[in-house]
Every structure is written in structure tokens, then in C-alpha cells.
Amino acid sequence: MSAFLSLRNVGKDYHLARRSPFRPRPVLRAVDAVSLDVHQGETLGLVGESGCGKSSLARLIMQLETPSRGAITLDDVDLAGLGKADLKAARRNFQMVFQDPYASLNPRMRARAIIAEALRNYRTGTTADIAARVDELARQVGLGAHLLDRFPHELSGGQCQRVGIARAIALNPRLIVADEAVSALDVSIQAQILNLIIRLQAEMRLTLIFVSHDMSVIAHVADRVAVMYLGRIVELGATETLFASPGHPYTRTLLGAVPTPSPARRGRRSAPAGEMPSPLNPPSGCHFRTRCAHATSLCAQQVPTLRPVMGRSIACHHAETLPAPQTYPEVDHA
């Protein structure tokens, strides 16, 4: 099966302001040589802690940033090579749902205008057509028609997120990138929005890239999961496999730290050692080696590449020889 969306060695550097006139500008490598195939109709979960590069990667896929290296192709078309008009035409195919439901909506536009904007941009029909389509979209995302004439600040967080989702699906895209789409919401609202996204995906046969720091949300929605650490993908595999037997030491750390309402967590000391190093000055070789109990000198010298191990891909020199992982029955869906 040929990939729908394909990333080849994608990297993104940010050049920060000079700290001293005598030193070079510091470079923040937000995304480092990420290669990834996403298939039509699947849900890929992108998980990691803040600063791991998952949001930067989402913005690179959305063409909101230009990659410093590598290529992103959608249906075998290199997105970076497109001219202005072609890129605008291509944008219809990929849309984004953002984390902060309030900040992602223009405070001075009413919900109706926010949803209609995409339709107006692509001149999908007459004013009456667009108005009818907005009503239909509102129904589709479960937003009461009386809410369409309100400003974002007159809506609740969940309602705002429904507006954001209606805007994203207005042009019938094929790919949706959801960047922490439910992280800012309360649990009960989070369930509503997750249900909505999953239902829309089935109805519209969407390909979904779901970015989140929340392992339980990822476990619920994703078919495959990519775990990121300091700009690199450290593990990539089917959700069931990855949650049942996490392979990379970082994946294990992450799963071990998730507070789940399970008696197994009570009183257990599971906190991992240390904190994520600064992305401005990451450790040589494997980025995780400074916090890893299994690190050897090889880990400091050589960057581990993502390679197939035990039915998924792991970027660890010692993937085969690591002790068997602890299992986490509460997030195990195998």
C-alpha cells in the first residue's frame, strides 16, 4: 500500500536570538530527521512531552512552517515544491484542529462567519449555498443553530471546539491534524469531543493525525502510535503492541508515569529520574541516554535509527536485549 502522507527525513531548525555577539546563534532542532508514512483512513497518534517536537511536526505537515530539511509528500505530491496558488488548492485536503478552543477562533467573528470563512475562501457556492452548508456543518458537529450567531467568548470551551471542528471539515478534507484537540477540556467535555472526532472520521473516511501528550487519549483513538523525544521518533508501532509491551526505554518511562485511576498505581514509586534535557543542547548519540538505565557507551557515540524490532519500530541500540517490560493492564487494549 502506497502511503497517503509521507515524511522523509523531515527536520526543522529554529535559529534563536544571539546571546552574545561573539558566539554563533543558538539553533534549536525542533524536529530531527523524522521519516513516517501515514496510510489513508488510519489514525496516527503522535505522543510525547512538551518540547519533543510533536506540535512542530504537526505544523510542518500543515505547511504552516517550512521544513529545514527533508520532504513531505501528500498523494505523491511534494508540498514544499508547490507555488502559492497550488498550495492554496492543496490546503483543501488537509486541515487542523487546535488545542486552545478560544485562542484559535477570531474573537471578533461570530461562529457562523468563522465556519463560513473556509467556504468563502474557496468560493464553494453562492451566499445562500454557503449559509445552508454552515447550518449542515453545525448539525454535523452537534452545535445548536442558535449558537451560530454568538461570538467565541459567548460559547463554552466544548462549543468553541465544535466550531473549530466544523471549520476544519467544511472543505471535506482528507487529512485532519488534531493538535492536542481535547487537552484543554474537562473530562466530560473531552469525551464528547473525542466521540465527535471518531464519528466524523468514520463518516468522512478521514485520515487523522492525533497529537497529544495524554497516553489514555492516544490509546483510545489511535491505530498506530509514534512516540517522540527531543525531536526524534523513538518508537512507532500498532497501538495494541506498543501499549501492551512498550519497547523503547522512554516509552516505558512515559507509560509508567501516567497517573491512571488504578489501584496498581497506589503508593508505587514510579517517577522516572531526571528531566528532559534542553533541546538547545541535546545529549550526543541517543537523546534519551542521560535518563536511561540501560545506556552504554555505544548510546553516547551513535545515533540509534528506527528499525523493526518485535513487530514495531524502535530507535534503541539495545532494543533486543532489554529486560521484558512491565505491563500496564489499565491501558492495555490487546
Place this chain on the structure above:
Amino acid sequence: MTSNPVLSVDMLSLEFRTSGQCVHALDKVSFSLARGETLSLVGESGCGKSVTAMAIMGLLPKNSARVTSGSIRLDGTNLIGLSERQMQTIRGNRIGMVFQDPMTSLNPVHTIGMQIAEAVRRHKHVSKKDAWARARQMLERVRIPDAANRLLAYPHELSGGQRQRVMIAIALACDPELLIADEPTTALDVTVQAQILELIGELKTELGMSVLLITHDLGVVAASADRMMVMYAGRIVEEGPVERVFARPSHGYTAGLLRSLPGHGAQRRGLLAEIGGTVPRLDKLVEGCVYAPRCAFAAGPCTAALPPPRQIEAGHRSACIRHEAVFGAMADNDIVRSWA
């Protein structure tokens, strides 16, 4: 448990009045916190959990917030009615507080050592030198490596997790009897969150203090609390030992929260149980159960009169007349089964 609690809140009702609007933020909230206990207050945003914390600290805006009834007793002393000056001798001294956002709670222009030393000197008559020695000791206590040098660091030079450790150091600098932690780990990454929760737990045992842990995350409750209270629309709807509440959820709202968690029992990619509707406006007091309009288990009598909290089992109370039905429906929930 009831013998000589550190903190006891009794029938506390509180309202906010602003330009003709009245919001009943707390309605007859009662609970007590024993020495050395961690009590968790769980609820969604706007349920009144932070207001409760602010009321205990005496930090609510004087011109709009009004306590209409009830008392807040710290070691038997009623804090309601104390003057601002009297509250200042309690705040930061006998009650420490840690907030959600460690960046905005620290003053960016002062070193962390100075901020901890300040906190000490505000309440204890000690020399500057002793205060700094105390600051260093506190940094070591919250496990910040190389404490002597880090005293001179500014907040922006620290990571989020370290800043939260500094906040804890400040909160505990005067050996308070009670620590109020309002969403202390919400802004932090999971691995750091686990470290901070562990630290709070260890310090609680070391120092013998009580902790009121305010959170929206049931996972945090399960990991670190002894007892929990579930709050909805300004009322405490269920209260009990953590393992009993999880094993026998007895309020429609608790059940709703447990069922809407993703990744637990719900068939993967299947529908999560939603709590329909939205949080009610609190501009008038509701006669019956506030949660009834959204409750999957609601029956006729629910909206008629306010159900008094009833004892489900020892120390486990719920304000739900349908608690049998709730538990019946929740018995095969994965989370409930794992605690049974």
C-alpha cells in the same frame, strides 16, 4: 479520623455578587482533614474547588465574595471573620499553598533563594543568614541538586518541574500544618508530574503535615490521596476513602466522570460515555440535586428536594438517592472492577 482535625470546614456557603448578579459558588460545603492525611478535592473547572481553597486562605476578593454561612476552622480557630492582618500570620505560615502555574507564581526579578528566605523572614524572627540557610535546606529538601548554587538562580533559569519544586519549598519554608496544592501538576509533563506528586507524598510523611490536593485528574487522586471528595456545582456530592469511592462509586456524577475517561474499559475507538448538557449557571440555588438534569440515573424524586448526604459505608457518604442504581450500573466498569 474525627479526633482533632487540622482543618474542618462546616456548612460553608459562599456567594459572589457583581453588578446585580449573584453566583452561589459554594453551597453547604462540609469536610474535615485529619493530621497527616491527604484529602483530594476533585471536580471540573468552575465547580468551586479553587474557590474552596481561596476561601480557606482568605484570598477571595473582599468586595464581591461573601460567606453567607458556615465556618472554616484551623486547629479549632475559626478563620472566617479574622482580619487581613490576622490572616497574614496564618497564610504562608500555618497554611502553605502551591498553585498550578509555577512561572507566574514566582517573581521573575528575584533569585529563588531570596524568595524562599523572604517567605521565612515574613513569619519567623530570624537573621538574614539563618533565613538563607533555611532556604538552602528547603531546596535540598525538595531534591533540587546543587542547592547552594541554585539559590542564586532566577526563575527563568529553571525548568517547569524545578520551579514547582521551588514553589513547594516556599510553601513549606515555615513548616505549615496544612499544604493546599491547587492543580500542582496540571501544567507539567507526565514524567515531571509523577516526580512532583511523589515529592509531595514524601514531604507529607517527613514533615507530618496534612495536604488538601485539588485536581481534576482522577489518576492523580488514585496515585496520591487517602480520601477524596467529588465536587459539582458548588456542592460536595460524594466523599470517602479513595479505594472505597473507586470500588463503589455512589453518585451519578462520580459514575459519569469514571465512565467518560478514555482508555479505560471503553472499547477502543468505541463511544465514550458522555455527560450530556453543560454545567448549570449558579445564579440561583437549586432545590433538588444539581446534577439531576444531566444524570443518566435521575428519577422523579431527584429534582424534588436536596438529598441529604447518606452513609454508604463507613466514612463513605454520597448525596445521591439513586446510589444503588449507580453502583449496579458501574459494577462491571473496568476501573471499578480493578478496585473491588
Place this chain on the structure above:
Amino acid sequence: MSFTGTTRTTPSTLSRWLGYARSNPATVFCAGVLVIFLLIALFAPLLAGDPLKIDPAQRLRPPSDSAIWGRDHLGRDVFARAIYGTRVSMLVGFSVAILVTVLGVAIGIYAGLSTIGGAIVMRLADALMAIPAVLLAIAFASLMNAGLLTVIIAITIPEIPRMVRLVRSVVLGVRQQLHVTAAISIGTSGLALVWRHILPNTLGPVLVQATYACASAIIASAVLSFLGVGLSPEVPSWGGMMADARQQFRIHPVLMLYPGVLLSLLVLAVNILGDRLSDALDPRKARRSGL
């Protein structure tokens, strides 16, 4: 943290305005003052006699039925001159405010969106702002023929850099906001992006700056007339009246007081209104202030 419910319906426009008026008496008072000045300027011929008629026999006469504020050193009706002087002040104030806003916003948005163009514009603005505004206005006014247009242009030019600077800094902030990113991701670009997403979100601070420009233009026009630059001396203006009154200040201080008080009242009203309006026009703050 919000204690109120999450949604609410919008009451009717009239009751919203009434509610706003009740909770903001100062704003209503200032708006009233401004409206009165506007009416005075419009209907000056109906309110007062000829402000230009010289009558040396009546010079420095105290108030009488024919001239209720008395007469000046040339025997002209002080009340009539003060009424007609409103026209100059209002015309200059509002024209400058509008010109500064239109030009300043256009240049400022360009400077905020273009990296290189922005740098050039900002250095030019810095250079202009290094010279005192009144000095610059005098220089421009003396280069051109006397007249109202000259005064307006001379005052507008030194005011523009302030507006450009403000608009640029606001645009730099708005450009980073998530809703602008969201708009780009649904294919909004170019002018539509500026018009729908960037411009409306700069309005608040721009409006405040425009009222300050209006107020300072009113003062600057008075200063220019006081110094005898820009307008010919017989045109009735508050600045000119004060310049004339200076010679009689010891004997007839009241001649200075009339135009002075009017000037202060107008400037104060405009300034206060600017502050309040910026809050009222922000849909997020409007609810708090009751509008």
C-alpha cells in the same frame, strides 16, 4: 476561573445601551460634551453674531446684551469668536484623527507584515519622532500657504509615526495569535487575512491612539494660532483669542479664560471617551462593562 454559567443570551440593543449608560455616567457625560461642541460648531451662525466685525469704539467693553462675554481689544464679540473658534478646533481635531488613523494603520500594518519594509519604515518614524511635534508642525506650516488645510497637514505628519509604531507592535502580536494561524490553514491569505483577522484585532489600541491624536491636534492647532502660524489672525480660533488676550491679561484675565476653559473641556472629553470606547468596542470586555 469562571463561576457563571458558560453561555448566555444577548439582550436587546437598546436595553444594553441603557444599562451601559447607567453604569458609566462619566462616559455618557463626555459623549454629551462632545455632542454639544459638535452642535455648536455646526450651528455657529445661529448661536452668535459676526465674529469678524471690528468696532474700535466698543473695545474691551464688559459683557452686555449685544456681547454676553464682552468685547476684545478690537471691539469684536468674544462670545461669537469663541463659538466660531469651536469650528477650527473640531475640524482640525477630527480631520487629523481620521488622517492619522487611515495613514498610520495602513503604513503600520505594512511595517508589521513586511520584514525589510518594516525596518525602513520604522527608522523613518524614529527620525521623525526625534523632532518635537510642534516644531515640526511649525516648520511644515511655514513652508505652505496659510490656511486650514496647511494646519491639518502640518499637524498630521508629526502624529503619524506614533500611530505607525503602535499599529506595528500590535500587528506583530496579532500575527502570532492562534486564530491567525488557523485562518491561514483554511486558505485565507493576503488582504482577506489583514482585513478579517488582523485589522479588527488592532482596533482597540488604534482607537485610543486616534483620540489622543485628536486631542493633541486640538491643542497643537491652538498652539499654532497662538504663535500666529498657519491661520491668518482674523480667523476666529481659541489659540488666536488667547494670543490676543495675552496683552490684556492683567486687566481682563477673563478674555484668556473663555477659550482656555473651552479648550480644556473639549480635550478632556475626547481623552476620556477614547479610554472608555476601547473597552466598549472589545467584544470580550464589553460584557464586563455592561455594553
